[in-house]
Amino acid sequence: TPDKSSTAIAFVYRGTLVHSTPKEALQILEDALLGVDSEGKIAFIGEGNESQKLSEVFRFSPSAVTQLDQHEFLMPGMIDTHIHASQYSYAGTALDMPLLQWLNNYTFPVESQFKDLEFANKVYTQVVKRTLRNGTTTACYFATIHTDAALLLGQITNDFGQRALVGKVCMDRNDAVQHYRETSQESQDETNRFIKELLNRKYPLVKPVVTPRFAPSCTEALLAQLGATAKNNNLHIQSHISENLEEIKLVKELFPKSESYSDVYHKCNLLTDKTVMAHGCHLSDKELALFRETGAALSHCPNSNFSLCSGLLNVRNVLNHKVKLGLGTDVAGGYSSSMLDAVRRTLDGSKVLTIQDREHKTLTFEEVFRLATLGGSQALSLDEQTGNFQVGKDFDALRVNVAAPGGPIDLIKYEEPQIRLEKFLNLGDDRNIVEVFVAGRKVVPFREA
Numbered sequence: 001t002p003d004k005s006s007t008a009i010a011f012v013y014r015g016t017l018v019h020s021t022p023k024e025a026l027q028i029l030e031d032a033l034l035g036v037d038s039e040g041k042i043a044f045i046g047e048g049n050e051s052q053k054l055s056e057v058f059r060f061s062p063s064a065v066t067q068l069d070q071h072e073f074l075m076p077g078m079i080d081t082h083i084h085a086s087q088y089s090y091a092g093t094a095l096d097m098p099l100l101q102w103l104n105n106y107t108f109p110v111e112s113q114f115k116d117l118e119f120a121n122k123v124y125t126q127v128v129k130r131t132l133r134n135g136t137t138t139a140c141y142f143a144t145i146h147t148d149a150a151l152l153l154g155q156i157t158n159d160f161g162q163r164a165l166v167g168k169v170c171m172d173r174n175d176a177v178q179h180y181r182e183t184s185q186e187s188q189d190e191t192n193r194f195i196k197e198l199l200n201r202k203y204p205l206v207k208p209v210v211t212p213r214f215a216p217s218c219t220e221a222l223l224a225q226l227g228a229t230a231k232n233n234n235l236h237i238q239s240h241i242s243e244n245l246e247e248i249k250l251v252k253e254l255f256p257k258s259e260s261y262s263d264v265y266h267k268c269n270l271l272t273d274k275t276v277m278a279h280g281c282h283l284s285d286k287e288l289a290l291f292r293e294t295g296a297a298l299s300h301c302p303n304s305n306f307s308l309c310s311g312l313l314n315v316r317n318v319l320n321h322k323v324k325l326g327l328g329t330d331v332a333g334g335y336s337s338s339m340l341d342a343v344r345r346t347l348d349g350s351k352v353l354t355i356q357d358r359e360h361k362t363l364t365f366e367e368v369f370r371l372a373t374l375g376g377s378q379a380l381s382l383d384e385q386t387g388n389f390q391v392g393k394d395f396d397a398l399r400v401n402v403a404a405p406g407g408p409i410d411l412i413k414y415e416e417p418q419i420r421l422e423k424f425l426n427l428g429d430d431r432n433i434v435e436v437f438v439a440g441r442k443v444v445p446f447r448e449a
């Protein structure tokens with residue numbers, strides 16, 4: 001047997017665990033024991049009746065064990081695969097225009113203010129705290145074109161203990177708001193500086209992500225340079241694709257030699273197994289096959305797609321094509337920063353498709369739960385670290401109390417774990433999220449709060 005005594009057990013939970021595996025959208029472990037070591041990794045998962053044996057092998061004392069109550073469970077932290085930290089200040093407003101007009105009238109003027117680090121500090125602190133309270137243990141962020149503000153976002157996620165991919169936005173094309181744009185050279189140089197400085201800081205849970213905003217904001221030369229940068233440094237890539245029909249038409253005009261929107265990115269080496277593209281509402285089956293081949297993932301952002309009247313992604317079809325898929329809030333095109341909202345909007349969208357076509361196979365809440373957790377980790381290529389409860393993975397988890405006092409859910413009796421999860425997903429909010437852990441560290445409640 002391996003030496004289990006080398007890393008000490010920091011704490012143990014005993015009670016109901018719910019999570020997903022590649023085989024099972026919902027796996028329930030009742031009266032389970034889950035041990036976390038001093039490095040924040042899951043050291044063991046066992047059944048309650050093995051308690052004595054586990055405590056001998058892993059040498060923890062009874063006082064290290066926290067017993068969950070009958071209304072509680074642990075679930076994996078949720079993974080927001082697409083969120084604009086820089087748009088948080090106007091979340092919940094400005095949803096009266098389609099995408100391209102929305103960008104020009106609301107988004108670019110606000111994002112240009114992140115030149116001011118004091119403003120950036122305020123907004124970025126708020127969004128990191130809010131998403132953590134909402135149970136987002138991992139977030140894939142867009143910042144703005146401003147390198148120092150994007151580095152500050154990395155620092156804030158590190159300080160609060162959120163796992164994050166952080167992207168300095170690249171755009172060397174913007175006719176509408178001309179002061180919010182870079183030259184191609186600046187974009188490339190500043191991306192290199194961003195990557196180098198962020199990596200130098202050695203934040204254990206924060207990684208840089210190469211971030212061309214989307215094809216219409218970038219010249220082909222810049223896209224190709226960014227593809228090369230990502231490849232040479234083995235980095236993550238994020239952007240937007242096929243969100244809205246007017247946008248797709250614009251891409252056809254700007255890149256006449258490309259056979260599809262996906263082809264624009266593919267030609268520039270931007271579709272890799274570390275790529276996540278937001279939306280994809282209007283991708284053809286041929287383009288989905290290209291995603292599958294390259295290993296590129298999609299981030300489904302239903303609130304945004306409804307709010308900006310962009311489109312309705314057929315998630316079932318994406319899953320049938322075996323394309324990696326996670327969920328995203330896409331703040332502020334999406335008005336909610338909560339992944340629970342993304343879960344609900346995903347279910348709504350799937351039901352709309354069933355209303356339109358009775359043959360459509362509606363997503364189940366268990367499947368959508370998996371998309372919000374394990375699916376997100378796969379979409380971000382972080383599934384070796386997070387996404388479910390597996391020995392050796394980091395302990396990224398929510399302690400949920402469905403019957404939290406003062407919370408939004410009333411229970412009149414004991415409910416089975418599957419019902420507790422369903423109630424939480426449909427009716428719950430941050431009042432039900434009693435504790436949040438990232439890599440074994442308790443990040444909610446905030447220590448300074």
Ligand code: GUN
Nearest residue numbers: 107213214240304330333
């Ligand atoms: N496409 C390019 N930029 C953006 C953005 O900021 N939000 C959304 N929803 N789509 C985009």
Ligand code: FE
Nearest residue numbers: 084240278330
């Ligand atoms: Fe977006």
